[in-house]
Amino acid sequence: MKGIIIVTHGKLSEFMLESASMFVTNTEAVLPISFVPGQGVEDLIVSIREALTRFTSGDGVLALVDLPGGSPARAAGTVLSESSELLEVVSGVNLPMLVEVLMLRESMSLPELAEYAVASGNDGIVNVGKVLRGGDS
Incomplete structure (x- = not known):
């Protein structure tokens, strides 16, 4: 199974995973990594390396x-x-990206999943007001 790590400023990664779990129940092999005040980039590098090992x-x-x-x-x-x-x-x-990646991670290769993440993240950004008024997204 492909691992997913979410690495963000503050605790956004933890909250995004919590929100995504409302849509996708299988969050096995998913790890939120939070970058909090007092940490440096070196701390994140260690955490990411540990996730790869895990x-x-x-x-x-x-x-x-x-x-x-x-x-x-x-x-x-x-x-x-x-x-x-x-x-x-x-x-x-973003949440659309994370949910789609979690749902489809077993049906694609890792490079394909990365490309799909970009597309689904972009597709999740919509000017709803413009759509409702009859314009394009």
Whole structure:
């Protein structure tokens, strides 16, 4: 099974996983990693490496991070440069992305899942007011 790690500023990762579990009951091999005040990028790198070790028996790990260029993304990028075949990293995590990834992670390869995460994250961003007024999304 592919592991999923959610790496965010603050406890957003924990809350996103809690919310996603309202839609997807199988959250096995999913680990939220929170970047909290007092920690540095090195702490995140250690946590991400530990997650990779924890999920080694699976089919790799998809890291969903919040901001491109932020500390979680930089830490995941550092680990990616060390373990490129075991890890994919996608930034801009949102609830639609997380739910879709959790539902479909066993039906795709790790690179395919990363691409799908990007597409579903983008598709989850809709100007609802414009749609309701009859315009495009």
